[in-house]
Amino acid sequence: GEEVAQTPKHLVRGEGQKAKLYCAPIKGHSYVFWYQQVLKNEFKFLISFQNENVFDETGMPKERFSAKCLPNSPCSLEIQATKLEDSAVYFCASSQWPGLASTGELFFGEGSRLTVL
Amino acid sequence: QKEVEQNSGPLSVPEGAIASLNCTYSDRGSQSFFWYRQYSGKSPELIMFIYSNGDKEDGRFTAQLNKASQYVSLLIRDSQPSDSATYLCAVNVDNDMRFGAGTRLTVKP
Numbered sequence: 478g479e480e481v482a483q484t485p486k487h488l489v490r491g492e493g494q495k496a497k498l499y500c501a502p503i504k505g506h507s508y509v510f511w512y513q514q515v516l517k518n519e520f521k522f523l524i525s526f527q528n529e530n531v532f533d534e535t536g537m538p539k540e541r542f543s544a545k546c547l548p549n550s551p552c553s554l555e556i557q558a559t560k561l562e563d564s565a566v567y568f569c570a571s572s573q574w575p576g577l578a579s580t581g582e583l584f585f586g587e588g589s590r591l592t593v594l
Numbered sequence: 595q596k597e598v599e600q601n602s603g604p605l606s607v608p609e610g611a612i613a614s615l616n617c618t619y620s621d622r623g624s625q626s627f628f629w630y631r632q633y634s635g636k637s638p639e640l641i642m643f644i645y646s647n648g649d650k651e652d653g654r655f656t657a658q659l660n661k662a663s664q665y666v667s668l669l670i671r672d673s674q675p676s677d678s679a680t681y682l683c684a685v686n687v688d689n690d691m692r693f694g695a696g697t698r699l700t701v702k703p
Contacts, residue, residue, distance in 0.1 A: 520693035
């Protein structure tokens with residue numbers, strides 16, 4: 478597709494429930510990033526992929542968060558046993574990055590708002 | 595120390611004034627630098643990128659980079675109310691993009 482598609486736009490979960498978010502990157506983009514933005518504050522890096530391989534997962538709270546980017550499927554971000562502090566907008570972004578020859582621009586999806594009650 | 599730091603703001607300037615947004619980064623290996631604008635409730639969009647020391651101008655926007663001081667800034671000339679948004683500084687280190695917390699800018703008519 479020509480744009481990064483994130484679903485769902487809104488998700489409400491009770492504390493302790495599972496939440497799963499999806500992201501379809503722009504066709505041909507080999508890098509996918511997930512960010513968490515809490516109440517319009519810090520844009521926190523979670524994880525990045527190069528194709529289906531994890532590139533950097535240093536931002537992931539691994540005990541409850543997991544992510545995948547499998548061939549021919551949307552990427553996913555899953556939160557097991559959600560907590561109140563997981564309430565945030567989760568942005569997915571994709572990029573084609575052939576070194577410095579590219580602008581390195583990230584193309585963002587519209588975000589998925591997760592509310593944990 | 596955070597990887598990318600920005601003045602938290604909010605920054606308020608009158609219409610027509612120059613808005614100055616600042617950003618510092620911690621990793622000397624950072625290769626490229628970006629300014630994104632995020633309107634309330636929307637996703638970020640790229641407005642400027644810079645790789646080399648010095649100034650880069652694009653319309654009313656000027657990005658300034660000083661690698662020795664690990665400092666990057668964005669100047670918005672002739673600020674307009676439509677420039678009111680959160681401005682995110684982003685830094686690329688080895689194909690990893692790290693963002694600052696953003697500076698909220700309000701341009702008052």
